[in-house]
Amino acid sequence: MTIWNKARAARDARLRAGGRIAKGKIVQAADATALLEAVIEPGDRVCLEGDNQKQADLLARALAAVDVAKVHDLHMVQSGIVLPEHLDLFDSGIAKRLDYAFSGPQSTRIARMLFGGKIELGAVHTYLELFARYFVDLTPNVALIVAVAADRDGNLYTGANTEDTPTVVEATAFKDGVVVAQVNEIVDSLPRVDIPGDRVNFVIKSDKPFYVEPLFTRDPGAITETQILTAMLAIKGIYAPYGIKRLNHGIGFNTAAIELLLPTYGERLGLRGKIATRFALNPHPTLIPAIESGWVEQIHSFGGEVGMEDYIRARSDIYFTGIDGSLRSNRAICQTAGLYACDMFIGSTLQIDLQGNSSTVTTQRIAGFGGAPNMGSDSHGRRHPSAPWLMAGKEADPDGAPALRRGRKLVVQIVETFGDKNVPTFVEKLDAIELADKLKLELAPVMVYADDVTHVVTEAGIANLLLCRSKEEREQAIRGVAGYTDVGRGRDAKMVQQLRERGVVRWPEDLGIDPLDADRSLLAARSIEDLVRWSGGLYAAPSRFRNW
Amino acid sequence: MNPPTDGRRQSPSWYESAARDRARLLLDAGTFAEFLGPEAREMSPHLGIFDLPRQFDDGIVVGRGKLAGTPVFVAAQEGRFMGGAFGEVHGAKLVGLLRAARDASRDGGTMPVLILFDTGGVRLQEANVGELAIGEVMRAVIEARRAGAKVIGLVGGRAGCYGGGGLIAGTCSALAVSEHGRIAVSGPEVIETNRGVEEFDSKDRSLVWRTMGGKHRRLLGGAELFVDDTIDAFRAAAIALIERAPAFDLAMLKAEQARLAERLKRFGSCADGLDVWKQAGVDDPAKVPGMPADEFIALAQHIGEGRHDAR
Numbered sequence: 001m002t003i004w005n006k007a008r009a010a011r012d013a014r015l016r017a018g019g020r021i022a023k024g025k026i027v028q029a030a031d032a033t034a035l036l037e038a039v040i041e042p043g044d045r046v047c048l049e050g051d052n053q054k055q056a057d058l059l060a061r062a063l064a065a066v067d068v069a070k071v072h073d074l075h076m077v078q079s080g081i082v083l084p085e086h087l088d089l090f091d092s093g094i095a096k097r098l099d100y101a102f103s104g105p106q107s108t109r110i111a112r113m114l115f116g117g118k119i120e121l122g123a124v125h126t127y128l129e130l131f132a133r134y135f136v137d138l139t140p141n142v143a144l145i146v147a148v149a150a151d152r153d154g155n156l157y158t159g160a161n162t163e164d165t166p167t168v169v170e171a172t173a174f175k176d177g178v179v180v181a182q183v184n185e186i187v188d189s190l191p192r193v194d195i196p197g198d199r200v201n202f203v204i205k206s207d208k209p210f211y212v213e214p215l216f217t218r219d220p221g222a223i224t225e226t227q228i229l230t231a232m233l234a235i236k237g238i239y240a241p242y243g244i245k246r247l248n249h250g251i252g253f254n255t256a257a258i259e260l261l262l263p264t265y266g267e268r269l270g271l272r273g274k275i276a277t278r279f280a281l282n283p284h285p286t287l288i289p290a291i292e293s294g295w296v297e298q299i300h301s302f303g304g305e306v307g308m309e310d311y312i313r314a315r316s317d318i319y320f321t322g323i324d325g326s327l328r329s330n331r332a333i334c335q336t337a338g339l340y341a342c343d344m345f346i347g348s349t350l351q352i353d354l355q356g357n358s359s360t361v362t363t364q365r366i367a368g369f370g371g372a373p374n375m376g377s378d379s380h381g382r383r384h385p386s387a388p389w390l391m392a393g394k395e396a397d398p399d400g401a402p403a404l405r406r407g408r409k410l411v412v413q414i415v416e417t418f419g420d421k422n423v424p425t426f427v428e429k430l431d432a433i434e435l436a437d438k439l440k441l442e443l444a445p446v447m448v449y450a451d452d453v454t455h456v457v458t459e460a461g462i463a464n465l466l467l468c469r470s471k472e473e474r475e476q477a478i479r480g481v482a483g484y485t486d487v488g489r490g491r492d493a494k495m496v497q498q499l500r501e502r503g504v505v506r507w508p509e510d511l512g513i514d515p516l517d518a519d520r521s522l523l524a525a526r527s528i529e530d531l532v533r534w535s536g537g538l539y540a541a542p543s544r545f546r547n548w
Numbered sequence: 549m550n551p552p553t554d555g556r557r558q559s560p561s562w563y564e565s566a567a568r569d570r571a572r573l574l575l576d577a578g579t580f581a582e583f584l585g586p587e588a589r590e591m592s593p594h595l596g597i598f599d600l601p602r603q604f605d606d607g608i609v610v611g612r613g614k615l616a617g618t619p620v621f622v623a624a625q626e627g628r629f630m631g632g633a634f635g636e637v638h639g640a641k642l643v644g645l646l647r648a649a650r651d652a653s654r655d656g657g658t659m660p661v662l663i664l665f666d667t668g669g670v671r672l673q674e675a676n677v678g679e680l681a682i683g684e685v686m687r688a689v690i691e692a693r694r695a696g697a698k699v700i701g702l703v704g705g706r707a708g709c710y711g712g713g714g715l716i717a718g719t720c721s722a723l724a725v726s727e728h729g730r731i732a733v734s735g736p737e738v739i740e741t742n743r744g745v746e747e748f749d750s751k752d753r754s755l756v757w758r759t760m761g762g763k764h765r766r767l768l769g770g771a772e773l774f775v776d777d778t779i780d781a782f783r784a785a786a787i788a789l790i791e792r793a794p795a796f797d798l799a800m801l802k803a804e805q806a807r808l809a810e811r812l813k814r815f816g817s818c819a820d821g822l823d824v825w826k827q828a829g830v831d832d833p834a835k836v837p838g839m840p841a842d843e844f845i846a847l848a849q850h851i852g853e854g855r856h857d858a859r
Contacts, residue, residue, distance in 0.1 A: 075801065221706075312782040468583050520564060521564075526561070526564060535744075542562050543751075543752045543754045543755070544751040544752065545752050545753065546837075547727075547728055547753060547757065548727050548728075548754070548757055548761070548763075548837050548838070
């Protein structure tokens with residue numbers, strides 16, 4: 001006779017094994033490793049919550065300390081590979097296979113381990129893609145998650161950094177998995193419930209608060225005049241003509257410059273209320289001056305940002321907050337918002353090729369994708385019209401029947417022609433292709449595909465790829481804004497001139513912008529201290545960003 | 549409630565300004581004349597070996613001009629070029645200026661020198677000649693002071709005043725520092741690398757500022773004046789310090805030795821800047837870092853070290 005509830009029975013057995021170490025749902029921190037040895041079985045799929053910002057660090061240390069004879073060959077399925085322990089697991093044989101999305105701080109070591117064969121790689125995903133697979137073929141057997149506080153029933157309060165937790169718990173708890181949470185404190189009553197307790201099996205109070213990275217804080221003091229020029233070009237040459245109101249910004253200094261130019265340069269151009277009013281965006285401190293100057297109506301966030309808690313609480317008209325007043329973020333939902341409800345993504349990258357494919361991978365570093373490809377792609381599932389979307393669609397296909405013509409999301413790459421250490425951003429061939437060869441990957445890790453990119457902005461100008469009618473025009477448009485890089489110097493001057501006449505390529509003078517006007521005095525805030533002042537003292541800058 | 553939105557303050561920010569602008573705007577309008585300017589192309593002979601970009605002025609601007617009508621020499625380091633680090637040419641330009649001040653002062657007049665520090669110390673790519681440059685500059689400062697020249701250090705740039713720059717600052721007649729200015733020999737990262745993160749967490753910037761920052765140096769007596777981050781404030785400080793800096797003689801050296809011994813006795817057991825400030829008589833040390841410049845200047849005047857013959 002067929003047994004239809006094998007997984008549930010197995011889950012119950014794990015819970016009984018874990019229950020011997022717990023008192024109710026509560027497990028002592030010292031027993032964390034014993035708990036994991038009890039509830040995890042060899043070969044399990046495990047999500048060790050490593051998000052973009054917050055980290056289940058106690059559980060990571062506990063998992064790295066298990067007896068490899070008891071727990072081994074795990075298949076890790078988590079969005080972020082951030083802590084050293086995340087990779088130690090593979091060194092020791094506790095884990096074997098990996099499916100992930102982002103590996104910022106571990107990008108060099110992960111590359112080395114992939115080359116060394118220490119990690120069996122499934123795929124590098126985008127966030128939404130990995131989350132989607134949690135519900136189809138990468139459902140975790142065990143989720144090790146992190147929250148700010150729990151009550152004795154296991155209800156969880158995540159605070160500002162809810163991030164991936166609801167998605168991970170949804171997939172695990174409702175498919176016979178075990179959910180273990182580390183929390184900073186166990187309290188009698190929570191400020192709000194972010195995760196209902198009946199989805200959480202074990203709770204461990206950590207000896208110290210979980211690690212969270214202020215990943216979205218950009219010091220205005222480090223913004224260069226070149227970046228300011230790219231920001232001026234973007235505002236005047238893209239935001240204004242398309243009337244972009246709903247958008248997502250990447251985390252680079254170019255977009256930080258845009259945020260800081262809105263109340264100054266943008267104001268001077270009379271654009272307040274006409275552009276940049278609604279964001280899918282983390283709580284960037286550099287957006288404070290624009291918010292305070294009345295530019296921004298609403299922001300939904302993937303995660304929180306260290307130091308922004310009190311400011312957000314005091315500006316609940318702008319942010320999504322819970323009944324306790326603090327930010328509620330949610331990565332999966334915000335990624336969906338960015339994909340379907342924003343008319344533009346603008347962000348930076350490390351390499352762009354002659355057709356506009358871009359990548360942040362170099363042969364030494366595999367940083368993964370995170371959310372940029374979700375934000376930076378044109379959703380074919382979109383059906384609602386908006387002026388910028390229709391205008392971009394028309395530029396791409398001027399002769400199509402209007403009622404049948406898809407709009408286009410603007411996907412803008414904003415870069416300097418030479419990046420860090422004077423390495424050219426524009427290349428004939430992406431390093432990602434060489435990497436794919438070396439690792440024998442079927443797909444090169446491309447961040448944003450050429451057919452999704454609509455504009456490239458550099459200090460040399462703007463290339464509007466929507467207006468290109470052939471592969472050759474596209475290449476010359478990109479060469480036309482590639483400045484003094486080899487790619488830029490290899491341009492066909494005559495053809496670029498024709499593209500300028502058609503408005504496909506626009507240099508600063510074509511937009512009435514004098515590069516000498518790109519001055520740091522244009523920034524609404526020129527230091528972290530200025531941001532604190534703009535916030536009326538509500539923004540508590542993390543110590544590492546202070547210069548006072 | 550809103551801070552400066554358009555960046556137009558009464559006087560430009562010292563921190564934000566480039567070296568040449570600092571030198572030019574500090575002096576009486578139209579009086580600054582540069583020696584060995586970029587057109588002379590006196591560049592580092594070493595950086596090319598490492599395929600590193602060079603600059604036509606090797607990251608330091610030297611020249612002469614007038615300050616409140618009085619002739620002065622001025623040297624300004626550019627913190628945005630290799631962290632304002634001392635290389636061979638960079639150092640030689642400063643040594644030459646100091647020797648010119650010595651000679652001018654020896655001939656009966658006095659020629660004050662303003663050193664606008666903005667440096668991480670020796671340029672590692674020019675290690676030995678860079679170290680030699682520091683030694684030569686220190687000697688040249690002492691020789692100039694012995695001849696009667698006042699050598700005033702102004703610290704408020706991006707790179708602070710570290711390494712050999714911190715040593716040279718110690719030989720100056722007097723120092724003025726702003727909040728952003730930091731004065732020390734070993735930088736935060738160097739300490740962390742050598743002694744471990746438990747000893748000094750270089751990423752804890754408020755710790756860095758409590759240990760090396762302008763307010764701490766002022767309260768500890770390491771800098772004579774604390775100033776707001778504007779060109780005007782540094783100008784006023786330079787004028788005041790030229791006026792009041794002590795002569796360089798045996799009596800002053802003895803007084804300075806006594807002052808330093810006293811400082812060690814008073815603060816030697818303190819573990820943190822906050823303890824030092826408390827010991828120095830600040831009622832609420834935790835408030836010091838966030839204190840606006842004018843408020844802090846009043847506080848420093850109130851509790852700062854008394855006037856004495858030491859520097």
